Amino acid sequence: MKLAMMFVCAAVAGAQTPSAQNQERVFQFMRDSSPQDLNAALAAIRAGADIPNLSLDSSARTLTVNGPADRVALAEWLFHELDQASPSIQEILVHEFQTTHGDELVRVFYLARAQTAQALTEAAVAVRTMVDKGMLVLQYPALRAVVARGPADQMEIGDWLFHELDQPAAKTLTTGTYGVPVRVPGRSDEVVKVFHLAHLSEPQSFADLVVAIHTTAGIQRIFRCIQPRAVAVRGTAGAVDQAERLVKQRDQAGAM
8 A cells, every 4th residue: 555654854953963062851731741742752852862851840730841953853853743742644754953973864654554662662673673773762642743863774674664563454364575685794684574464363372373474484573563464574684484384274274
């Protein structure tokens, strides 16, 4: 299924190099957020902007940020991304901030079909499982959003996975494959693939499939998403081909 995507870029105005001088800003929450949502926003902004000096005043509904100018600018952008009404969208929506730190990117993904906290968490964990270290992924359930920060090559894998997983449940078994092999220093290139299951819905059968892929194909990076019924894998081309044969066998058996 071809998905539409809105893409917005933001950059630090006039900032070419990170500022060594710290700034302090105070932001006022306008959205009617619960205390749990405020704390989730604090965690997402702290990690997404890589700025540890944040403090939340829940009673005043303010967030105080202290850090280098470029990181404060990123924190401000993330604050406004998360302090808004839930977007009414039919397809996944992606906003991007281009930082001044090499090829580092920050994106906020608003998922259209993650109707529960479980579905949002599963999508975020699937991405964490498939990308390499150095990629941060943190969900914000109030807006069905995920904040991601990392190098451009890993962000592209994560972007593809979020789009691949934010789809309706499949009526027939379908697969999606990331467009290019993932380079792994000192080892064979790896393939990232998502299987959308049509018939295998029983929790135990689903769990058994994951175990079979792990033990038979030797794949270490594997994650199942209950909503929708999907399995994401990453491994060598031969191992992923073996996993695909297992998926087809088990999903066809589930239709009987």
